[in-house]
Amino acid sequence: MTTAPLALSSLMNHQIRLAARPVGLPTESNWSRTSEAVQEPLEGGIVLKTLALSLDPAMRGWMNDGKSYIPPVGIGEVMRAGGVGQVVVSKNKNFTVGDFVSAGFGVQEYLTLNETEFKHSGLVKIDLRVGTLTQWLNVLGMPGMTGYFGLMDVGQPQAGETLVVSGAAGAVGQTVGQMAKIKGCRVVGIAGGQAKCDWVVKELGFDACIDYKAGPSAVKEGLKAHCPKGVDIYFDNVGGDILDTVLTRINRKARIVICGAISQYNATTAVQGPKNYLSLLVNRARMEGIVVFDYASRYHLAVAEMAGYLQSGQMKSKEDVVRGLDKFPQTLLKLFNGENFGKLVLEVASV
Amino acid sequence: MTTAPLALSSLMNHQIRLAARPVGLPTESNWSRTSEAVQEPLEGGIVLKTLALSLDPAMRGWMNDGKSYIPPVGIGEVMRAGGVGQVVVSKNKNFTVGDFVSAGFGVQEYLTLNETEFKHSGLVKIDLRVGTLTQWLNVLGMPGMTGYFGLMDVGQPQAGETLVVSGAAGAVGQTVGQMAKIKGCRVVGIAGGQAKCDWVVKELGFDACIDYKAGPSAVKEGLKAHCPKGVDIYFDNVGGDILDTVLTRINRKARIVICGAISQYNATTAVQGPKNYLSLLVNRARMEGIVVFDYASRYHLAVAEMAGYLQSGQMKSKEDVVRGLDKFPQTLLKLFNGENFGKLVLEVASV
Numbered sequence: 001m002t003t004a005p006l007a008l009s010s011l012m013n014h015q016i017r018l019a020a021r022p023v024g025l026p027t028e029s030n031w032s033r034t035s036e037a038v039q040e041p042l043e044g045g046i047v048l049k050t051l052a053l054s055l056d057p058a059m060r061g062w063m064n065d066g067k068s069y070i071p072p073v074g075i076g077e078v079m080r081a082g083g084v085g086q087v088v089v090s091k092n093k094n095f096t097v098g099d100f101v102s103a104g105f106g107v108q109e110y111l112t113l114n115e116t117e118f119k120h121s122g123l124v125k126i127d128l129r130v131g132t133l134t135q136w137l138n139v140l141g142m143p144g145m146t147g148y149f150g151l152m153d154v155g156q157p158q159a160g161e162t163l164v165v166s167g168a169a170g171a172v173g174q175t176v177g178q179m180a181k182i183k184g185c186r187v188v189g190i191a192g193g194q195a196k197c198d199w200v201v202k203e204l205g206f207d208a209c210i211d212y213k214a215g216p217s218a219v220k221e222g223l224k225a226h227c228p229k230g231v232d233i234y235f236d237n238v239g240g241d242i243l244d245t246v247l248t249r250i251n252r253k254a255r256i257v258i259c260g261a262i263s264q265y266n267a268t269t270a271v272q273g274p275k276n277y278l279s280l281l282v283n284r285a286r287m288e289g290i291v292v293f294d295y296a297s298r299y300h301l302a303v304a305e306m307a308g309y310l311q312s313g314q315m316k317s318k319e320d321v322v323r324g325l326d327k328f329p330q331t332l333l334k335l336f337n338g339e340n341f342g343k344l345v346l347e348v349a350s351v
Numbered sequence: 352m353t354t355a356p357l358a359l360s361s362l363m364n365h366q367i368r369l370a371a372r373p374v375g376l377p378t379e380s381n382w383s384r385t386s387e388a389v390q391e392p393l394e395g396g397i398v399l400k401t402l403a404l405s406l407d408p409a410m411r412g413w414m415n416d417g418k419s420y421i422p423p424v425g426i427g428e429v430m431r432a433g434g435v436g437q438v439v440v441s442k443n444k445n446f447t448v449g450d451f452v453s454a455g456f457g458v459q460e461y462l463t464l465n466e467t468e469f470k471h472s473g474l475v476k477i478d479l480r481v482g483t484l485t486q487w488l489n490v491l492g493m494p495g496m497t498g499y500f501g502l503m504d505v506g507q508p509q510a511g512e513t514l515v516v517s518g519a520a521g522a523v524g525q526t527v528g529q530m531a532k533i534k535g536c537r538v539v540g541i542a543g544g545q546a547k548c549d550w551v552v553k554e555l556g557f558d559a560c561i562d563y564k565a566g567p568s569a570v571k572e573g574l575k576a577h578c579p580k581g582v583d584i585y586f587d588n589v590g591g592d593i594l595d596t597v598l599t600r601i602n603r604k605a606r607i608v609i610c611g612a613i614s615q616y617n618a619t620t621a622v623q624g625p626k627n628y629l630s631l632l633v634n635r636a637r638m639e640g641i642v643v644f645d646y647a648s649r650y651h652l653a654v655a656e657m658a659g660y661l662q663s664g665q666m667k668s669k670e671d672v673v674r675g676l677d678k679f680p681q682t683l684l685k686l687f688n689g690e691n692f693g694k695l696v697l698e699v700a701s702v
Contacts (some may be wrong), residue, residue: 065635067630068633069633069634071394098597101403114397115656141648185587188593239629246622248698257629258628258629258632259632260632264629269626270626271626271629271633272439272622272624272626273595273623273624273626273627274628274629275621275622275623275624276622276624277609277622277624277625277628277638278590278609278612278615278622278640279640280609280638280639280640281420281609281610281641281642282419282420282640282642283420284639284640284641284642284645285639285640286639286640287628287631287637287638287639288631288635288637288638289629289630289631289632289634289635289636289637290632290635291632291633291635294635300644309466350658
């Protein structure tokens with residue numbers, strides 16, 4: 001290593017921690033801001049500098065108490081977040097200072113990882129020749145993996161089928177729609193606002209996009225107009241009324257991929273169940289949940305495939321980048337009011 | 352044929368027709384009673400005498416207007432009903448007077464079928480050496496086929512898994528639970544009342560049965576007690592609160608077979624959607640609808656398999672038989688207040 005050794009003791013690590021569980025939308029009072037010296041790693045360990053963090057709807061779920069697919073973030077703990085960054089100290093022969101990696105960084109400036117923690121943190125090297133840093137948080141990261149495996153393994157698209165995806169301009173939606181186009185489907189997005197809809201159609205090549213904010217029957221009318229042969233696959237990121245409406249338009253043997261329900265994450269009353277779920281019976285259709293971690297052993301295959309599409313121009317990706325660790329609390333809210341345009345990324349430091 | 356030809360013109364056919372679409376539970380005013388001479392069949396046709404009719408929850412759905420998996424019964428039409436009966440006139444070389452058959456009889460005493468209508472009516476000969484008349488409406492009939500294919504194709508039971516079935520003492524539930532036992536599952540029923548629960552456990556051999564009428568948290572507590580390893584397959588005949596409760600206890604990769612939702616069929620407000628459906632996401636589980644007609648080409652295989660179990664005593668069947676065509680309206684209601692104990696059959700005539 002040619003770099004001069006970093007004086008860890010002089011480096012402060014700024015962090016954002018969960019201070020209290022939110023009721024409804026998170027507010028400033030749910031967070032605390034702390035700073036502490038960067039921890040020295042044990043032999044075999046490394047220190048990472050956070051470059052960018054992925055802000056995801058799932059974060060809202062992690063803030064709740066109770067059983068889910070992963071444990072909740074504890075009160076007082078650094079908020080969980082996936083991210084990309086760079087090795088700044090290495091006591092491990094497999095990592096060199098300057099290496100770029102993806103890992104569960106948490107909302108903080110530095111992360112010290114001992115070797116026993118590598119696997120749990122999802123630590124992997126990333127190659128910036130394959131994709132940019134923010135693409136590694138988007139189509140080549142968790143949202144991309146979620147979209148890829150949710151579509152391919154659960155949705156099982158066949159050429160000629162019609163796919164509808166909500167949150168179409170979001171991180172997962174981008175991947176789903178573009179992959180479905182590549183697989184020969186008719187692709188109709190649902191997104192909030194004309195700008196997102198235009199981008200999804202003009203830039204990503206979706207066949208149509210429905211602006212759900214255009215009026216109370218916009219989704220219903222849009223599906224009628226743009227899915228003349230009905231809906232074979234619905235990739236649901238939002239739940240609520242949109243899920244209910246799509247259920248009225250599904251075809252026989254349709255597949256509904258339940259990836260998320262952002263409309264319900266801040267609900268302070270009971271979640272709105274899909275009241276048209278008996279359409280599953282009438283249409284012999286299925287609704288199935290997906291959790292991306294199940295596909296970890298195949299991430300590299302999806303990355304390789306989609307990196308090829310990115311390079312050939314068959315896939316595009318859009319990130320909405322906000323700068324500054326301290327902006328985390330208000331930036332997260334952009335996801336829930338639909339303000340983000342593309343995959344929401346918090347840039348913490350420059351390379 | 353040695354039988355003297357039947358004088359059709361002298362035979363009156365009593366019928367029950369749909370007079371008006373019900374709102375909520377059907378009442379006497381939704382029905383009309385008619386009688387007309389039995390129709391003479393064309394060359395190739397037959398006349399059937401109704402012996403027994405199958406009364407099913409699905410009938411309530413057929414009474415509603417609107418798109419479903421089959422068209423609604425028209426106003427003024429004879430109410431649709433599957434049944435078993437006997438050939439009384441044959442102008443077809445494949446049928447002999449005295450043959451027993453299963454078909455879509457309708458709620459009437461006689462059915463004239465021309466050859467072009469055989470297939471649509473589901474006409475098939477039945478063999479009373481294989482099963483009794485009422486068994487041909489139960490485990491060897493539509494409910495049995497529904498249970499068999501819903502369990503085997505959608506539920507995909509594996510030995511050692513835990514299956515829960517609602518409507519456990521009903522026609523479909525009996526088949527599902529007994530088949531799942533044969534396949535090596537732990538089987539827990541949900542039924543209304545101690546008598547049904549006792550029967551399901553003592554006669555059918557279920558591992559346990561939860562009386563949902565025993566109290567507001569009976570299902571929740573019962574699942575905790577009787578499904579210590581969680582629920583791998585839930586075969587749902589009822590929907591509503593019971594579906595919601597089971598959703599909180601499912602395992603990873605669980606399968607929820609949506610066969611019906613009898614708790615919702617007479618709802619005059621919106622159907623209650625499963626508010627815990629996000630458990631599908633957390634558990635990577637699926638919820639899938641089943642319509643028995645899709646499996647028509649394989650009915651004979653299921654009949655052969657289950658007839659073997661009936662003969663060996665590995666399966667039992669229970670029918671709740673009410674006598675008299677004119678009792679159809681009030682008998683149908685037994686399904687919706689849970690009064691029927693076993694597969695509900697309306698006996699129309701004796702052999």
